[in-house]
Amino acid sequence: MQVFKAFLNIAKKRLPSISFYFIIFFTLIIFMIRNADANINSNFESTSLDVCVIDEDNSEASDAVTNYLDQIHNLIDLPNDPEIIQDNLYYRYVDYVLIIPEGFSDMLAEGNTSGLYTNVTIPGSANSLFVDQQIDAYTQTMQTYLAASYSLKDAIAATDKSVAERESIHTVSFTADTQDRSNNIFVYYRYLVYILLVLLISGLTPLLVTINAKQVQERTLCSSISTTSRMLQIILGSGCYSFVIWIIFMLAAILFYGKNFFTAYSLYGALNSFVFLLFSASFTVFVSNFAPSATIAHMIANVVSLCNSFLCGVFVPQNMLSDQIVKVSRFLPGYWYTRANDMLGGLCDASFDQKTYFICIGVEFLFAAAFFVASLVASKTQKQDLAN
Amino acid sequence: MKSFLLAFRYAGLRLLRSKEQMGWCLVFPLLLGTMFYMAFSNLSDSDAFDAIPVAVVLDDSAQSATFQTFLEGMDTEDADAFLDTTFVSEVEALKLLEEKKVDGILYGGANVSLTVSSDMTSAKLNQSILNSFVETYQIHSEALYQIASTHPDKMDDALKTLKKEVSYNTEITYSTGNMDDSTQYFFNLLAMICLYASLAGCQFATENQANLSDLGARKCISPVNKFVSISAGLAANMVVQFVTALICLFYLTFILHIDFGNQFFHILLSLIAGCMAGVSFGFLIGSIGNMSKNMKDAILTGGTLFCCFLSGLMMGNIRIYIEKAAPIVNRLNPAALISDSLYALSIYSSYERYWRNIISLLMISVLFCIGGFLLVRRKKYASL
Numbered sequence: 157m158q159v160f161k162a163f164l165n166i167a168k169k170r171l172p173s174i175s176f177y178f179i180i181f182f183t184l185i186i187f188m189i190r191n192a193d194a195n196i197n198s199n200f201e202s203t204s205l206d207v208c209v210i211d212e213d214n215s216e217a218s219d220a221v222t223n224y225l226d227q228i229h230n231l232i233d234l235p236n237d238p239e240i241i242q243d244n245l246y247y248r249y250v251d252y253v254l255i256i257p258e259g260f261s262d263m264l265a266e267g268n269t270s271g272l273y274t275n276v277t278i279p280g281s282a283n284s285l286f287v288d289q290q291i292d293a294y295t296q297t298m299q300t301y302l303a304a305s306y307s308l309k310d311a312i313a314a315t316d317k318s319v320a321e322r323e324s325i326h327t328v329s330f331t332a333d334t335q336d337r338s339n340n341i342f343v344y345y346r347y348l349v350y351i352l353l354v355l356l357i358s359g360l361t362p363l364l365v366t367i368n369a370k371q372v373q374e375r376t377l378c379s380s381i382s383t384t385s386r387m388l389q390i391i392l393g394s395g396c397y398s399f400v401i402w403i404i405f406m407l408a409a410i411l412f413y414g415k416n417f418f419t420a421y422s423l424y425g426a427l428n429s430f431v432f433l434l435f436s437a438s439f440t441v442f443v444s445n446f447a448p449s450a451t452i453a454h455m456i457a458n459v460v461s462l463c464n465s466f467l468c469g470v471f472v473p474q475n476m477l478s479d480q481i482v483k484v485s486r487f488l489p490g491y492w493y494t495r496a497n498d499m500l501g502g503l504c505d506a507s508f509d510q511k512t513y514f515i516c517i518g519v520e521f522l523f524a525a526a527f528f529v530a531s532l533v534a535s536k537t538q539k540q541d542l543a544n
Numbered sequence: 545m546k547s548f549l550l551a552f553r554y555a556g557l558r559l560l561r562s563k564e565q566m567g568w569c570l571v572f573p574l575l576l577g578t579m580f581y582m583a584f585s586n587l588s589d590s591d592a593f594d595a596i597p598v599a600v601v602l603d604d605s606a607q608s609a610t611f612q613t614f615l616e617g618m619d620t621e622d623a624d625a626f627l628d629t630t631f632v633s634e635v636e637a638l639k640l641l642e643e644k645k646v647d648g649i650l651y652g653g654a655n656v657s658l659t660v661s662s663d664m665t666s667a668k669l670n671q672s673i674l675n676s677f678v679e680t681y682q683i684h685s686e687a688l689y690q691i692a693s694t695h696p697d698k699m700d701d702a703l704k705t706l707k708k709e710v711s712y713n714t715e716i717t718y719s720t721g722n723m724d725d726s727t728q729y730f731f732n733l734l735a736m737i738c739l740y741a742s743l744a745g746c747q748f749a750t751e752n753q754a755n756l757s758d759l760g761a762r763k764c765i766s767p768v769n770k771f772v773s774i775s776a777g778l779a780a781n782m783v784v785q786f787v788t789a790l791i792c793l794f795y796l797t798f799i800l801h802i803d804f805g806n807q808f809f810h811i812l813l814s815l816i817a818g819c820m821a822g823v824s825f826g827f828l829i830g831s832i833g834n835m836s837k838n839m840k841d842a843i844l845t846g847g848t849l850f851c852c853f854l855s856g857l858m859m860g861n862i863r864i865y866i867e868k869a870a871p872i873v874n875r876l877n878p879a880a881l882i883s884d885s886l887y888a889l890s891i892y893s894s895y896e897r898y899w900r901n902i903i904s905l906l907m908i909s910v911l912f913c914i915g916g917f918l919l920v921r922r923k924k925y926a927s928l
Binding site: 172174176177180183184187188203238239241242244245246247248270271272273274278279281284288289290291292294295296297299301304305306315318319322327328329350448449450452454455458459462463465466471472477478481484 | 682712842865
C-alpha cells in the first residue's frame with residue numbers, strides 16, 4: 157500500500173489549501189440554503205408576493221387597503237427613495253410597490269376611478285397584474301358601498317366582510333401525493349451537486365497530478381508494484397478523499413435537518429448524491445490525466461460545475477429553462493440528478509416514481525462508468541508514451 | 545523611463561507566453577458567457593404575462609350565458625388577452641387539468657368557483673391570478689347581495705359603480721434601463737474575469753521574489769530599481785488582462801447581444817478598475833513570502849469565487865440580501881463593486897453611484913499594491 161500511503165502524505169501536505177476550499181464551499185452551501193426559496197407546499201396556497209406599501213395619506217381608507225394587502229401578501233417596509241425602490245425591484249426583493257398618495261380618501265369618496273394609486277413594478281409582469289387585480293377589486297367594492305350611501309367606516313367594514321365571505325378554492329390531485337414536499341433538505345441536496353463537483357475537481361486534481369507526475373510515475377513503475385496495483389491504490393485514495401467529503405456533507409445535513417434526514421425520500425436523495433459523487437470522482441480522475449496546474453484545475457472545476465448547475469436546473473429551475481436547453485442538458489449527469497431530486501422533494505410537477513428514480517440513478521452511474529473507462533484508456537496511453 | 549518600458553515589455557511577453565493560463569483565462573469566460581446565455585434565454589420572458597389557459601364548465605342556470613359572455617370578453621385574439629378559455633364538460637375539463645393543458649377549471653352559472661390541480665406547482669402564480677379573479681367575482685356578488693338587502697333603493701347606483709371601467713393604478717417607473725435581472729449574471733461574469741487577473745498578479749509577484757523562483761533571483765541581482773520594475777510589471781499584467789476582458793465584453797455584446805447599455809467608455813473604465821483590483825489582489829497575496837503556492841492559489845481562486853458568489857454570480861438576488869444584512873460587504877467586495885458599477889450604468893442616468901464604485905475599486909487596488917510593496921521591499925539575500 158505504498159502508493160496509497162504516498163497519496164495520503166500528499167493529501168496531508170496539501171491539507172491547508174484543501175481545508176480552505178472546503179471552508180469556502182461549505183460557507184457557500186449555507187448561504188445558498190438560507191437564500192433559497194423554501195416555498196414548497198403540497199396544497200394550493202395563494203401566491204404571496206413581496207409588496208411594499210408607501211402610505212402618504214394615512215387615512216382610515218388607506219389603512220384598510222394596506223390591511224387587505226397584508227392579509228394576502230408579505231408587506232415589506234422600504235423608505236420612499238427611488239434608488240432604494242429601484243434596487244429592490246431589480247433584484248426582485250420586492251415584487252410590487254404601491255404608493256397611496258395624499259388625498260386618496262377624498263378621491264375614493266368622490267368616486268374617482270383613475271389615479272387613486274401609483275405603483276412601481278416590473279413593467280408587464282404577471283406579478284403586477286395579480287396585485288392590480290386585487291387592489292381594483294377591493295377599491296371598486298368600497299366605492300360600490302359608498303355609492304349605496306354607506307359611510308366610509310361602514311363601507312370598509314362591509315368590504316372586509318365581503319372579502320371574508322369569499323369561497324375558498326378547490327384542489328384536486330390526480331396522483332397519490334408521493335412527494336416529501338415539506339422537507340427542505342431537498343433544497344440542500346439540489347445545491348450539493350454544484351458543491352461536490354467543484355470541490356472534488358479543485359481539491360482532488362492537484363493530488364492526482366502530483367502522484368501521476370512523470371518522474372514519480374516512472375519511479376513507481378520500475379519498482380515491484382504492478383501498474384494495476386498502483387492504479388487501484390490511487391483509486392482507493394481518491395475514493396477515500398471523495399467519501400470523506402460526502403460524509404461531512406451528510407453529517408452537516410443531519411445537523412441542519414435533524415430527523416428529516418432519515419425519512420425514506422431523503423435517504424433516496426442521499427443515495428442520489430452518492431451516485432453523483434461517483435461521477436464527480438471519476439470525472440476528476442479523468443481530468444487529472446491531462447495534468448493541469450492547480451489554477452487550471454480550478455478553472456475547469458468552475459466551468460464544468462457552473463455549466464452543469466445552470467443548464468441542469470440547479471440555480472435556474474428546470475421548468476424555467478427552454479425546451480431546447482432541457483434536451484441538451486439530458487447529456488449532462490446533473491440533469492438526471494436534479495430530475496430525481498426535484499421529483500423526490502416536490503420541487504417540480506412530476507410525482508415520485510421509483511422506476512424513473514432508478515433510471516436517473518442508472519444514467520448517473522453510466523456517466524461515472526464512462527469517465528472511469530475513459531481515464532483508464534488515457535492512463536494506458538500515457539503509460540505507452542512513457543514506455544516509448 | 546527606459547527601464548520601466550523594458551520591464552513592462554518583458555512582463556507582458558512573459559504573460560503572453562504562458563499559453564495554458566492565457567488560453568484558459570480567455571476560454572473560461574467565453575464558455576461561461578455562452579452557457580449563461582443559453583440558460584437565461586427563457587428566463588427573461590418568465591416575468592411576462594401570457595393569457596391563462598382555463599377550462600370552463602357551465603351549469604344549466606340562467607346566469608350561465610351572462611358568465612360565458614363575460615369570459616369571452618377576456619379571451620380576445622390580441623396580446624392583452626387575460627384568459628385562454630375552453631368551454632367543455634366537467635369530465636373533459638378534469639382530463640385537460642390532469643394533462644396540464646389548463647391551469648384551472650372555472651365553474652360558472654349560479655355559483656362561480658375554481659378548481660386547480662395540486663400537482664402543478666409550477667403554475668402557482670397563474671392559479672393565484674385565477675383565484676383572485678374568481679374572488680373578485682364573489683366579492684362583487686356578495687356586495688350586491690348586501691346592498692340589495694340593506695339599501696335596495698341604491699341598487700342602481702351600486703350597479704353603475706360596478707360596471708364602470710376602472711384603472712385606479714398609474715404605473716410609474718424610476719428607470720428606463722434594462723430591468724431584465726438575468727443581465728446581472730453577465731455583470732458578475734465580467735467581474736469574475738477581472739478578478740481572475742489576480743492569478744497573473746500572483747504569478748508575477750512569485751517571479752519577483754528571489755526565494756521563490758529562479759527568475760526572481762535573477763531580477764534581484766539586476767540594478768533596476770525594484771519599485772520601477774514592479775510597477776512596470778503590474779502595469780503590463782493589467783494591460784494584458786484588460787485586453788482579455790475586452791475580448792469577452794466584445795463577445796458578450798456583439799455576438800450574444802447582451803444589453804449592457806450604451807455608455808461603452810464607462811464600461812471600459814469599469815473593466816480597467818476591475819482588472820487593477822484583480823492584479824493588485826494577486827500581487828498582495830503572491831508577495832506573502834512564506835506561504836505555499838498551493839495555499840496562495842486556493843486563496844485567490846476560492847476567494848474570487850466567494851466574492852463573485854456574494855455579488856450574485858450563482859444566485860442573482862443575494863446581493864440585495866447582503867445589502868440589508870451587511871451593506872459594508874457590498875462596499876468592500878471588489879466583485880460587487882464591479883458588477884454594481886455596470887448595473888448603475890445600465891439602470892441610472894446619473895453617474896454618482898458609478899463613480900462611487902470606481903473610486904472604491906481604485907482605492908482598494910492602491911491599498912493592495914501598497915501592501916504588496918511593503919511585503920517585498922528591502923529584501924536582500926546573502927545566499928539562496
